[in-house]
Amino acid sequence: LAKTTQPISMDSYEGQEVNITCSHNNIATNDYITWYQQFPSQGPRFIIQGYKTKVTNEVASLFIPADRKSSTLSLPRVSLSDTAVYYCLVGDADSWGKLQFGAGTQVVVTP
Amino acid sequence: GAVVSQHPSRVICKSGTSVKIECRSLDFQATTMFWYRQFPKKSLMLMATSNEGSKATYEQGVEKDKFLINHASLTLSTLTVTSAHPEDSSFYICSARDHLRLAGSYNEQFFGPGTRLTVL
Numbered sequence: 001l002a003k004t005t006q007p008i009s010m011d012s013y014e015g016q017e018v019n020i021t022c023s024h025n026n027i028a029t030n031d032y033i034t035w036y037q038q039f040p041s042q043g044p045r046f047i048i049q050g051y052k053t054k055v056t057n058e059v060a061s062l063f064i065p066a067d068r069k070s071s072t073l074s075l076p077r078v079s080l081s082d083t084a085v086y087y088c089l090v091g092d093a094d095s096w097g098k099l100q101f102g103a104g105t106q107v108v109v110t111p
Numbered sequence: 112g113a114v115v116s117q118h119p120s121r122v123i124c125k126s127g128t129s130v131k132i133e134c135r136s137l138d139f140q141a142t143t144m145f146w147y148r149q150f151p152k153k154s155l156m157l158m159a160t161s162n163e164g165s166k167a168t169y170e171q172g173v174e175k176d177k178f179l180i181n182h183a184s185l186t187l188s189t190l191t192v193t194s195a196h197p198e199d200s201s202f203y204i205c206s207a208r209d210h211l212r213l214a215g216s217y218n219e220q221f222f223g224p225g226t227r228l229t230v231l
Contacts, residue, residue, distance in 0.1 A: 034219070043115070043204045043222030044155070087154070099145070099206075099220060101155040 004088045009106040018075040020105050022088030025069050030092035033064060033071045038085045038104070047086070048073070075107075083109045114138055115207050117223035124195055125231055131191045132226045134205030140185035141207035145220065146178070149202040161188040195230045202227055 005023040012018045024033070032051050036044040048055055050062040050071070061074040075082055085104040114137040124130050134144055142163045147155040159180055160168040167180035177199075179191040188207075192199055206220040 038155075041202065041225060041227065043206070043225050045222065046219050049219065098157065098160060099155075100157060101147075103154050 004102045006105045020073045024090045034089045036087045078109045113221045115221045115223040121227040123229045129193045134188045136186045136207045139209040142210045144188040144207045147204045197230045
């Protein structure tokens, strides 16, 4: 499983866009990039997944450059309820769900 | 859809006792479930992969005789912490994949709400 590196923490104000970049230099051809969100004392929640270019859903956007060695999770117009830890994970179908969580990024949104 | 429950949500026990934690997939079937442990301010650590009808696969450093896993049906996996000690106090989280959603996201797992174990 490819190792990922992301900032330990990020602070933002309500209404701003938050971009979290994750580095995964050793990503393999078959690997997908997945982001999870975790609130305190809760299990993680799937946010978004992508392979290349850009993926957007109702919660976030995921930008993946052509070399796929990094990815950026974009949270538009954050609110206080977006305060959480965000994890970037990289894995392929062969690992079949075996997730290795890194340290994650603690995002704190203030008024 | 795709809800995973855990029971109990929190448990306090005395040192030396055993504690069983249940993980259920409520609206889907899961041939594979996973157990994680999370210490305060730390990330999730994968403990083991629970396979329906077969033995669990443990990660390196996780004692299989200490953390007994049983996956007797497609909707239930249990983790038993045997002879619990204060250092076993942690947040235990299970997850499951809907094995029929093969066309969906490869790594999408559905996580339970977690079980807070405190060993006195």
